[in-house]
Amino acid sequence: GTTQRSGDLTPEETGAIIADIVIHLKNGKKKYVSLKNADGSTVAQFGLAKAFNQDLSVNTDSTEWKTWLAPFGLDPKRITEGLRAARDQTDLPWNDIVHTNIKVQQSSPIFHIMQKLWGANYIYLREKRGGFYAIKIDRDYVDNVLLGNLQVTEIRYPSKDRKQISIYLQSRTNKFKLEVRNPRGRGEVRPTQIQLIVMKGNK
Numbered sequence: 001g002t003t004q005r006s007g008d009l010t011p012e013e014t015g016a017i018i019a020d021i022v023i024h025l026k027n028g029k030k031k032y033v034s035l036k037n038a039d040g041s042t043v044a045q046f047g048l049a050k051a052f053n054q055d056l057s058v059n060t061d062s063t064e065w066k067t068w069l070a071p072f073g074l075d076p077k078r079i080t081e082g083l084r085a086a087r088d089q090t091d092l093p094w095n096d097i098v099h100t101n102i103k104v105q106q107s108s109p110i111f112h113i114m115q116k117l118w119g120a121n122y123i124y125l126r127e128k129r130g131g132f133y134a135i136k137i138d139r140d141y142v143d144n145v146l147l148g149n150l151q152v153t154e155i156r157y158p159s160k161d162r163k164q165i166s167i168y169l170q171s172r173t174n175k176f177k178l179e180v181r182n183p184r185g186r187g188e189v190r191p192t193q194i195q196l197i198v199m200k201g202n203k
Contacts, residue, residue, distance in 0.1 A: 011139060014119030018044045032122035034137075041197050044117045048180070049192040056083040056190055068194050069180065071109035072152065072167055073102075079165060082158030087189045089160055096159040102152040104169075106143060111150060114169070114176070117196040118142045148172040163189050168199075175199040 009017070016022075019032035048064035058076035059065055078094070085092050104110045120142060124135045135141070154168040164181035177197045182188040 009116060011115050011118065011120035011142070014044060014116055015122040015137065016119075018119055019122050034122055034124050036124070036126040038127045041199070043196040043198060044119060045183075045193050045195040046117070047192060048194050049190075052083075052190050052192075054190065056080055056087065068113060069165075071113060072155065074155065074165065075157075078157050082165075083163070083189055083191075085160050086158045086163045092159055096157040096162070098155045098157070100152050100155060104147075104150040104152060106147075110152065111147065114147055114150065114196075115139070115142055117178075117194075118146060145173060146171060158189075164191065 015034075016030075016032055018034055020035040021033040023031040023033065025031065046068065048068050050062045051059055051064035051069060053059050057080045060070070060076055078096075081092060082096060084090075102110075104114075118137065120137060120139045122137050124137050125132055126134075149172040151170055152167065153170050154166075156162065156166040156168075158165060164179050167178040167180075169176040169178070175198075177199050178194060179197060180191045180194050182190055182192050184192075
């Protein structure tokens with residue numbers, strides 16, 4: 001699922017939004033199910049178009065920038081230069097890949113971003129080997145299994161050959177990528193969306 005809200009959601013609200021199936025119980029409660037096929041790797045997507053101006057500069061005063069991107073320590077100047085290099089097909093005078101080793105504490109804004117993207121209070125149902133397996137996604141599972149020992153390992157800025165910002169993270173059990181991108185293609189460069197992708201692990 002996807003949402004254009006600027007980041008004021010709780011993980012439980014995210015879980016309800018990204019669900020593909022809503023089961024209405026007789027007692028009035030609801031159960032949420034997120035379906036993934038064997039090739040599916042995207043967990044959730046959020047809109048953040050207001051973080052970027054039409055000239056590809058970064059709107060550092062926007063809620064979207066402050067909520068989703070500033071906590072990662074991204075350089076707005078490099079983002080703008082990279083996006084314009086992607087648009088104009090020009091080379092950059094600096095290395096667009098930055099290797100990091102940022103350990104993410106559970107109290108940090110980065111951890112809260114990842115909590116929000118994963119969501120909570122739903123069943124994750126994934127196709128595997130001709131069948132399906134299900135995992136209950138609640139806060140405890142997200143915090144201590146999916147995001148246990150979380151760290152930011154690499155940041156890739158836009159460049160002549162890359163339109164998106166990519167942020168790589170690794171936990172005890174999984175590798176993740178956050179992509180800040182324009183999903184429309186066709187030469188569109190200005191990012192309008194952030195998405196969480198599971199790269200490797202048990203999911």
